[in-house]
Amino acid sequence: MNPAYTIRNIDTVFSPALVFFKDLIRNNIAEIIRIAGSTAKLRPHVKTHKTREIAKLEIAAGITKHKCATLAEAEMLAQAGAVDVLIAYPIVGPNCRRLALLMKKYPQTRFSALVDYPAALTALGKAMTDSALTLDVLIDLDVGQHRTGIPCGPAAISLYEQIAKTPGTRPDGFHVYDGHNHQEPIEERQAAVDALLIPVLEMRKKLEAKGIPVPRLVCGGTPTFTIWAKKDFPGLECSPGTFVLFDHGYGSKFTDLKGLVPAAVLVTRVISRPSSTRITFDLGYKAVASDPPAGKRVILLDVPEYTAILQNEEHLVVETPQADKFAPGDVVFAIPAHICPTCAMHQRAYVVENGEVTTTWDIAGRDRVLSV
Numbered sequence: 001m002n003p004a005y006t007i008r009n010i011d012t013v014f015s016p017a018l019v020f021f022k023d024l025i026r027n028n029i030a031e032i033i034r035i036a037g038s039t040a041k042l043r044p045h046v047k048t049h050k051t052r053e054i055a056k057l058e059i060a061a062g063i064t065k066h067k068c069a070t071l072a073e074a075e076m077l078a079q080a081g082a083v084d085v086l087i088a089y090p091i092v093g094p095n096c097r098r099l100a101l102l103m104k105k106y107p108q109t110r111f112s113a114l115v116d117y118p119a120a121l122t123a124l125g126k127a128m129t130d131s132a133l134t135l136d137v138l139i140d141l142d143v144g145q146h147r148t149g150i151p152c153g154p155a156a157i158s159l160y161e162q163i164a165k166t167p168g169t170r171p172d173g174f175h176v177y178d179g180h181n182h183q184e185p186i187e188e189r190q191a192a193v194d195a196l197l198i199p200v201l202e203m204r205k206k207l208e209a210k211g212i213p214v215p216r217l218v219c220g221g222t223p224t225f226t227i228w229a230k231k232d233f234p235g236l237e238c239s240p241g242t243f244v245l246f247d248h249g250y251g252s253k254f255t256d257l258k259g260l261v262p263a264a265v266l267v268t269r270v271i272s273r274p275s276s277t278r279i280t281f282d283l284g285y286k287a288v289a290s291d292p293p294a295g296k297r298v299i300l301l302d303v304p305e306y307t308a309i310l311q312n313e314e315h316l317v318v319e320t321p322q323a324d325k326f327a328p329g330d331v332v333f334a335i336p337a338h339i340c341p342t343c344a345m346h347q348r349a350y351v352v353e354n355g356e357v358t359t360t361w362d363i364a365g366r367d368r369v370l371s372v
């Protein structure tokens with residue numbers, strides 16, 4: 001077993017459990033600061049961990065800007081002392097009013113948000129003026145993922161100009177998330193980022209020539225982080241999320257991220273050995289996310305030559321010729337393929353420091369509503 005994953009007081013851990021290794025989290029935070037050269041270019045996304053204490057570790061390392069997807073994550077961040085929070089998700093319907101409530105409740109935090117649609121901008125502006133607030137608003141650019149956003153071009157320019165004209169909103173830059181760039185060879189990822197950036201910078205130039213400021217460009221996730229981090233233009237902010245806990249999914253694909261290590265592990269126990277070649281763990285799909293498909297959701301450490309053949313809500317069944325080496329009660333550590341949705345399935349994580357579980361941290365932002 002990787003000695004980094006030793007837990008001497010394992011009997012205090014009820015399985016299935018999510019376990020955070022604090023030193024490895026610190027390692028991953030230090031690694032992105034090292035790659036970026038300083039904290040100035042960093043705006044990490046918190047959707048991976050949703051945890052106040054990890055946000056505080058980032059802040060203690062000098063990170064002053066954060067990104068999130070939900071209003072609950074935004075509140076979690078404000079409670080952790082974050083001073084600059086971008087909600088990188090379309091705010092619609094009653095959430096416009098809810099964002100105004102959040103801004104009133106946490107005046108020490110500067111919140112900003114995205115738009116990609118004129119009517120959504122109008123609704124946001126109205127919610128702000130109704131509460132005598134002004135919101136910094138970025139335009140969400142669709143740079144190839146085709147999930148949200150508006151492509152670079154005249155409609156995007158006009159929407160950005162509209163932010164400047166709408167009472168209650170102030171133009172704050174572009175959101176440039178390239179979640180489709182998962183090419184394994186770094187050269188291919190690099191070429192894709194270089195190409196998508198050209199029209200983005202052209203659009204910025206046109207707006208600035210008209211006297212409309214474009215203060216920041218919030219770019220990328222973990223797969224393109226090393227590429228964005230090397231760019232140098234005013235207002236660049238990189239927004240990786242997965243890096244902080246990391247996982248097998250990215251770790252097995254992107255060799256340029258070798259300084260990052262999985263800092264979250266699932267602890268599971270053998271609950272049955274239903275045949276001479278089969279072991280069953282307490283690691284169903286209520287403890288590890290159903291993304292990716294069955295059979296690929298975890299890597300079991302120290303179980304040689306196994307095939308995952310069945311997963312139910314609370315059971316993971318594997319076939320292995322080594323089944324006789326395991327007995328009910330035995331502990332196995334598992335690295336999730338996709339940590340972000342897995343984390344959100346756990347109410348709290350056990351925290352390991354120097355080989356011992358010392359405390360637990362609530363995955364606070366997994367709740368849909370905190371107080372607002």
Ligand SMILES: Cc1ncc(COP(=O)(O)O)c(C=O)c1O
Pocket residue numbers: 045088177179220221222223239240241242243
């Ligand atoms: C808008 C946005 N920004 C940043 C990220 C972080 O990406 P990653 O998980 O690859 O670090 C995500 C991930 O889903 C995202 O949706």
